[in-house]
Amino acid sequence: MEQDAAGKRPGTLAIVGAGVMGQTLLGGLLRAGRDPGSVLVVDRRMGRAEELHDRFGVRVVSDLAEVAAAGTVLLVVKPQDMADLLAALREHLHPRALVVSLAAGTTTDFCERHLPPGTAVVRVMPNTPSLVDEGMAGLAGGRHCAPEDLSQAEELLRSCGRTVVLAEKHLDAVTALSGSGPAYVFYVVEAMVEAGVVLGLPRATATELVVQTVVGAAAMLRETGQHPTVLREQVTSPAGTTAAALRQLDEHKVRAAFVTAVEAACARSRQLSGGV
Ligand SMILES: NC(=O)C1=CN([C@@H]2O[C@H](COP(=O)(O)OP(=O)(O)OC[C@H]3O[C@@H](n4cnc5c(N)ncnc54)[C@H](O)[C@@H]3O)[C@@H](O)[C@H]2O)C=CC1
Numbered sequence: 372m373e374q375d376a377a378g379k380r381p382g383t384l385a386i387v388g389a390g391v392m393g394q395t396l397l398g399g400l401l402r403a404g405r406d407p408g409s410v411l412v413v414d415r416r417m418g419r420a421e422e423l424h425d426r427f428g429v430r431v432v433s434d435l436a437e438v439a440a441a442g443t444v445l446l447v448v449k450p451q452d453m454a455d456l457l458a459a460l461r462e463h464l465h466p467r468a469l470v471v472s473l474a475a476g477t478t479t480d481f482c483e484r485h486l487p488p489g490t491a492v493v494r495v496m497p498n499t500p501s502l503v504d505e506g507m508a509g510l511a512g513g514r515h516c517a518p519e520d521l522s523q524a525e526e527l528l529r530s531c532g533r534t535v536v537l538a539e540k541h542l543d544a545v546t547a548l549s550g551s552g553p554a555y556v557f558y559v560v561e562a563m564v565e566a567g568v569v570l571g572l573p574r575a576t577a578t579e580l581v582v583q584t585v586v587g588a589a590a591m592l593r594e595t596g597q598h599p600t601v602l603r604e605q606v607t608s609p610a611g612t613t614a615a616a617l618r619q620l621d622e623h624k625v626r627a628a629f630v631t632a633v634e635a636a637c638a639r640s641r642q643l644s645g646g647v
């Protein structure tokens with residue numbers, strides 16, 4: 372966001388937390404053309420931060436005081452670490468800083484209560500396919516967040532995938548669906564590969580068959596725009612093999628299991644807002 376001359380938001384971006392998601396976002400931002408010199412990475416594990424310096428050429432520090440130079444601060448630590456981080460960050464935040472939190476279950480209200488009054492906060496729920504620029508992120512702005520702040524956060528996340536802006540009350544559902552979603556897909560892939568091995572296929576062949584099937588099915592969903600039910604019916608010949616398999620999935624209540632699993636993830640996201 373462009374501010375008046377007296378209070379321009381600095382262009383430097385700080386990523387606090389260089390774990391799985393921090394590295395994923397960093398990679399996406401650099402692939403999208405961001406200058407490594409404009410990115411500062413902070414992690415309390417110095418060894419980890421050094422790895423990222425060697426790999427990406429970004430500046431890496433362990434001292435939160437350095438974040439004061441950054442106009443945009445991405446918080447990518449575990450939800451349980453957020454309260455301590457926010458308390459430590461408070462005195463080091465640039466007065467015009469935009470804070471973008473990626474912590475599951477952590478509300479903008481929680482962040483705002485720990486930060487200087489009036490701080491613009493955006494809550495984001497990304498997912499790991501950002502690693503291959505196929506991420507999906509849901510975003511919601513906090514109380515002091517201007518439309519320009521939200522656009523700035525969206526632009527950051529668009530460097531590695533798609534974005535959707537929605538009311539914060541929906542972010543626990545987003546967390547349960549697309550945040551955790553890649554794990555459900557990997558779980559299904561694991562189960563299908565195991566089935567192939569049971570049927571006597573070499574594991575590598577089973578894996579190739581399943582991975583390409585999942586990629587192909589996902590591409591069909593996106594490219595045809597057809598409803599999944601229609602696409603499923605196209606595969607299901609009367610009295611054929613697919614019908615025999617789907618009957619077993621229904622008998623084992625797999626569809627219902629998915630609904631209750633996603634509900635459990637959503638409930639857990641809500642619980643995390645209490646810091647537990
Ligand atoms: N892994 C995933 O699929 C997704 C994770 N998230 C969210 O992203 C956040 C990070 O998750 P991961 O990257 O998986 O965790 P992680 O454990 O891999 O990384 C967290 C990093 O934060 C660092 N850290 C913790 N406290 C710190 C502090 N006070 N100062 C500096 N560094 C600190 C840790 O040393 C660690 O390197 C979580 O809040 C999670 O809910 C969101 C969407 C997807």
Ligand SMILES: O=C(O)[C@@H]1CCC=N1
Nearest residue numbers: 475546547550551552
């Ligand atoms: O499992 C978790 O808590 C995080 C949030 C979404 C994906 N991983």
